[in-house]
Amino acid sequence: MLFRYISKRFAVGLIQLIGLTIAVFFLIRLLPADPVSRLVGMNSSAEAYAQAAKQLGVDRPLLAQLATYLGFQPDIAPGLLQGSLGVSWVTGTPVTTEIAAYLPVTIELVTLSFILALAVAVPIGMFGALNPGGKADKGVFVYSLFAGSQPEFWWGLLFVYLFFFQLGIAPAPLGRLSPMSSPPDVVTGFMTIDALIAGQFDIFVEALHHLMLPVFTMAFILSGPIIKMVRQNMARALQSDFVLYANCAGLPRARVARYALRAAMAPSMTLIGILYGFMLSGAVLTESVFSLGGIGQYAISAVLNYDYPAIQAVVLVITAISLVVYLALDLIHAAIDPRIAY
Amino acid sequence: MTRLEAAALQASSMIEPTTARTVLSVENLVVGYPVDGRMIKPVDGLSFKVREREVVGLIGDAGSGKSTAALALLGLARAPGKILGGKVEFDGRDLLKLPDAEIRAIRGRDIGIIVQNPRSSLNPMLRIGKQIGYAYQAHNAASGQQLRRKAIDMLRMVGINDPERRADSYAHELSGGMAQRALIAMALSSKPKLLIADEPTSGLDVTIQAQFLDEMWNTVQQTGSAILLITQELGTLANYCDRVLVLHEGRIVEDAPVREFFANPQHPYSQQILKLQRERGSSLGLELPEGGVKPLLQTRDLRKTFAVQHTKKTIQAVDKVSLSIGRGETLGLVGESGSGKTTVGRCLLRLLEPTSGSVVFDGEDLVKLPPNDMRRYRSKLQIVFQDPFDSLNPRWTIRRILCEPLDLHSNLSAADKNKRAEELIDLVDLDRTLLDRKPRGLGAGALQRINIARALACNPEFIVLDEPTSVLSPRARVGLIELLVRLQKELGISYLFISHDLTTVRYLCHKVSVMYLGQIVETGTVEQVFSRPQHPYSQALLSAHLFPDPTNRRVDKVIPAALEGEIPSPIDLPIGCYLASRCPHVVEACRSTPQTLEPVDTGQEVRCWRAAAGEITAFKGAHA
Numbered sequence: 001m002l003f004r005y006i007s008k009r010f011a012v013g014l015i016q017l018i019g020l021t022i023a024v025f026f027l028i029r030l031l032p033a034d035p036v037s038r039l040v041g042m043n044s045s046a047e048a049y050a051q052a053a054k055q056l057g058v059d060r061p062l063l064a065q066l067a068t069y070l071g072f073q074p075d076i077a078p079g080l081l082q083g084s085l086g087v088s089w090v091t092g093t094p095v096t097t098e099i100a101a102y103l104p105v106t107i108e109l110v111t112l113s114f115i116l117a118l119a120v121a122v123p124i125g126m127f128g129a130l131n132p133g134g135k136a137d138k139g140v141f142v143y144s145l146f147a148g149s150q151p152e153f154w155w156g157l158l159f160v161y162l163f164f165f166q167l168g169i170a171p172a173p174l175g176r177l178s179p180m181s182s183p184p185d186v187v188t189g190f191m192t193i194d195a196l197i198a199g200q201f202d203i204f205v206e207a208l209h210h211l212m213l214p215v216f217t218m219a220f221i222l223s224g225p226i227i228k229m230v231r232q233n234m235a236r237a238l239q240s241d242f243v244l245y246a247n248c249a250g251l252p253r254a255r256v257a258r259y260a261l262r263a264a265m266a267p268s269m270t271l272i273g274i275l276y277g278f279m280l281s282g283a284v285l286t287e288s289v290f291s292l293g294g295i296g297q298y299a300i301s302a303v304l305n306y307d308y309p310a311i312q313a314v315v316l317v318i319t320a321i322s323l324v325v326y327l328a329l330d331l332i333h334a335a336i337d338p339r340i341a342y
Numbered sequence: 343m344t345r346l347e348a349a350a351l352q353a354s355s356m357i358e359p360t361t362a363r364t365v366l367s368v369e370n371l372v373v374g375y376p377v378d379g380r381m382i383k384p385v386d387g388l389s390f391k392v393r394e395r396e397v398v399g400l401i402g403d404a405g406s407g408k409s410t411a412a413l414a415l416l417g418l419a420r421a422p423g424k425i426l427g428g429k430v431e432f433d434g435r436d437l438l439k440l441p442d443a444e445i446r447a448i449r450g451r452d453i454g455i456i457v458q459n460p461r462s463s464l465n466p467m468l469r470i471g472k473q474i475g476y477a478y479q480a481h482n483a484a485s486g487q488q489l490r491r492k493a494i495d496m497l498r499m500v501g502i503n504d505p506e507r508r509a510d511s512y513a514h515e516l517s518g519g520m521a522q523r524a525l526i527a528m529a530l531s532s533k534p535k536l537l538i539a540d541e542p543t544s545g546l547d548v549t550i551q552a553q554f555l556d557e558m559w560n561t562v563q564q565t566g567s568a569i570l571l572i573t574q575e576l577g578t579l580a581n582y583c584d585r586v587l588v589l590h591e592g593r594i595v596e597d598a599p600v601r602e603f604f605a606n607p608q609h610p611y612s613q614q615i616l617k618l619q620r621e622r623g624s625s626l627g628l629e630l631p632e633g634g635v636k637p638l639l640q641t642r643d644l645r646k647t648f649a650v651q652h653t654k655k656t657i658q659a660v661d662k663v664s665l666s667i668g669r670g671e672t673l674g675l676v677g678e679s680g681s682g683k684t685t686v687g688r689c690l691l692r693l694l695e696p697t698s699g700s701v702v703f704d705g706e707d708l709v710k711l712p713p714n715d716m717r718r719y720r721s722k723l724q725i726v727f728q729d730p731f732d733s734l735n736p737r738w739t740i741r742r743i744l745c746e747p748l749d750l751h752s753n754l755s756a757a758d759k760n761k762r763a764e765e766l767i768d769l770v771d772l773d774r775t776l777l778d779r780k781p782r783g784l785g786a787g788a789l790q791r792i793n794i795a796r797a798l799a800c801n802p803e804f805i806v807l808d809e810p811t812s813v814l815s816p817r818a819r820v821g822l823i824e825l826l827v828r829l830q831k832e833l834g835i836s837y838l839f840i841s842h843d844l845t846t847v848r849y850l851c852h853k854v855s856v857m858y859l860g861q862i863v864e865t866g867t868v869e870q871v872f873s874r875p876q877h878p879y880s881q882a883l884l885s886a887h888l889f890p891d892p893t894n895r896r897v898d899k900v901i902p903a904a905l906e907g908e909i910p911s912p913i914d915l916p917i918g919c920y921l922a923s924r925c926p927h928v929v930e931a932c933r934s935t936p937q938t939l940e941p942v943d944t945g946q947e948v949r950c951w952r953a954a955a956g957e958i959t960a961f962k963g964a965h966a
Contacts, residue, residue: 255480
């Protein structure tokens with residue numbers, strides 16, 4: 001049953017991805033832009049232009065380009081079917097290699113931020129629901145309005161000023177490691193994990209240290225909506241008949257709180273999933289402030305350079321990850337709440 | 343001690359042997375809810391006592407504070423309500439003054455509670471067995487396998503088949519009745535000294551309801567505890583309670599032994615709800631002219647099937663129903679939920695198209711009429727639905743609601759329509775000021791009267807009443823029954839009264855048909871069917887019904903065995919008698935021979951060849 005459900009979701013996801021790939025392929029080409037002249041320069045000769053266009057393959061009919069991209073003409077160039085996302089028009093490097101370098105940074109940042117945000121926000125939201133109208137509850141309300149209403153790069157700058165410049169407990173916002181250290185061998189692309197694999201514990205600590213402020217910034221922003229959601233779901237659960245009856249049956253306070261928390265977390269899963277997918281590309285401002293070089297920055301430079309293969313790859317990869325995350329959270333939701341049927 | 347108190351003390355010692363210890367003593371309990379800055383007090387000065395081994399019934403209208411009071415006895419109130427004052431003394435301790443941990447120890451261990459909405463009161467995310475285990479563990483030293491075994495034992499005790507499997511079910515996998523049993527299992531797991539049961543059988547079918555109350559009553563007799571039974575049903579009070587408390591506007595207005603309560607109610611509210619019992623229908627004047635009346639509506643072999651999606655199978659909802667209703671006559675249609683009563687009602691009006699058969703109204707077969715001609719008949723045949731809230735548009739004023747049928751079926755001027763609306767509202771005994779209000783905020787009783795007024799707007803000759811009293815409080819129910827009888831007498835309307843409440847049917851109907859699995863199994867006058875039911879299913883239905891008669895209590899007599907087993911699926915119906923799998927009188931021939939309605943000696947028609955042959959022993963209804 002479970003296996004069938006997962007395979008079904010994957011099949012549907014695959015269809016979505018194929019549709020998306022084709023749609024994005026055409027939509028980009030509708031843009032009133034000329035990537036070739038961007039590459040060869042405005043004043044280049046007609047021969048140079050034609051040469052470049054031929055090299056990029058854009059002189060061929062659109063459908064032929066699509067066929068190549070999808071991998072139906074491996075003799076011309078490898079495509080999706082061969083596991084290739086194409087070659088960047090700007091750098092000439094395979095897009096797959098570039099994504100493998102940029103994506104882990106973002107995943108590491110967003111995942112750690114979510115773990116921190118959940119660890120802080122769930123207990124606070126729970127506490128607020130258990131003591132509604134209390135001082136803490138009101139404080140949290142003000143915070144979630146305040147934190148969410150200002151953009152994260154602004155908070156990032158403030159934190160840099162406070163924790164790096166004034167207090168000196170955070171490192172300079174200049175990437176994933178200090179310029180003096182040499183990174184461990186790349187295995188997974190995640191700095192922390194690679195450091196552990198290489199057995200370089202000092203690098204691991206340093207990587208965490210460098211992630212401290214960006215993660216804190218992201219978690220600071222994320223906590224607002226999560227607290228609100230947990231508090232609201234928890235308050236609803238606490239007023240439900242089965243919590244009332246648990247009290248009637250004389251169950252201990254801790255057990256009743258656990259009943260309510262479980263009921264509150266189940267519906268929260270959906271929102272957390274959507275938030276996560278959104279943050280994969282939305283983390284770009286934080287990445288910029290801390291010079292982290294994540295997928296968001298890669299996407300922006302791809303768009304600015306009309307690097308079509310890169311744009312397509314970013315859309316595809318982020319969508320694929322989001323779909324997997326949604327599926328995972330739906331499975332967790334179903335594990336928490338048995339009423340959810342596959 | 344004042345004279346009054348002394349008198350009260352003496353009176354109470356007369357009722358109960360002096361040895362009976364007081365288990366629960368409530369004094370001046372007040373519960374308040376803040377509404378728009380004011381405090382509304384649904385419980386306001388509640389005082390009463392419950393003694394050991396006593397079954398005390400608590401009756402009151404909707405909104406009289408029954409459920410609020412039940413929770414407050416445990417020191418709880420639904421948010422944002424609060425207990426504002428009073429004393430709840432249990433075993434000599436005031437529960438309202440105890441610290442949280444101590445009162446939690448008493449809840450569930452000493453006082454168990456069964457609430458009205460069992461399925462939503464069970465944790466939807468935990469297996470039933472686990473929940474019962476937790477409830478037990480909260481008050482007893484046990485763990486792991488012991489808890490599971492205890493849960494299974496409890497489930498078995500409350501009569502759940504295959505308790506090992508059910509212990510692993512979730513609440514949403516249980517039927518309403520099973521969820522109710524699971525809740526009872528939880529409430530009784532620590533053997534409480536007092537059980538508070540808040541309408542424990544609302545929403546259950548009659549046959550299950552009686553079985554269930556019997557089990558609860560037996561359990562309490564065996565364990566020597568006391569019950570506070572909260573109910574809206576006079577039948578439940580009469581059959582199971584020793585003493586009756588009447589809750590009205592948040593306080594107890596009458597406290598009497600059950601027989602005394604029924605024989606001689608003191609408070610005006612009690613007198614109102616008991617009015618029909620005491621007058622025994624005589625003043626309702628249900629007499630019809632000698633020699634019967636001319637039939638107004640007759641059906642012949644009415645059938646209705648529904649296709650089952652994605653298969654070629656069909657559900658047989660109504661099967662060969664033939665009935666006849668005379669002018670000014672009321673036919674009661676009774677049976678358990680799912681027996682097809684409502685479908686019959688809707689087919690008569692072609693709200694559902696019958697699959698086959700005829701509905702002859704005043705000489706015209708409605709089933710054959712083209713839609714345009716049918717429209718002319720719509721004003722002659724009306725319907726009143728079960729749920730008064732959902733059948734009125736909440737955005738319209740009552741005036742607009744009452745004028746709508748006039749817009750469709752008459753050419754009256756606006757002024758005449760207004761006049762008619764006023765006549766209608768007078769006709770159902772409501773105040774004319776209601777005309778400019780919207781349904782919001784009105785009680786179920788008033789809304790149902792508006793539904794009836796709307797049905798009457800175009801002078802119908804026939805009205806289908808589809809369980810119109812089932813969601814009403816006892817007082818509103820009495821009022822509505824009286825209204826229906828009066829309207830029939832004044833206007834000469836015929837009714838098809840669909841109900842599972844046999845007590846109401848007895849007051850209101852001239853004839854009655856009993857339905858089982860889409861078929862009529864017995865039909866006759868109320869007198870015939872209620873005093874000498876012939877079909878085994880009618881017998882079972884009548885013996886399970888709780889008539890409000892404290893002189894013939896169910897707990898005092900030997901109860902004939904209830905029907906066993908489950909109702910067969912309406913998709914795969916048996917070849918022979920539909921009741922064969924559950925009937926105590928079954929013989930081999932029943933299983934293979936389809937049954938037809940046959941007249942029997944006592945006057946009614948019965949769909950049972952053994953009854954027609956006089957082979958089934960007479961059953962004493964004794965309630966007609």
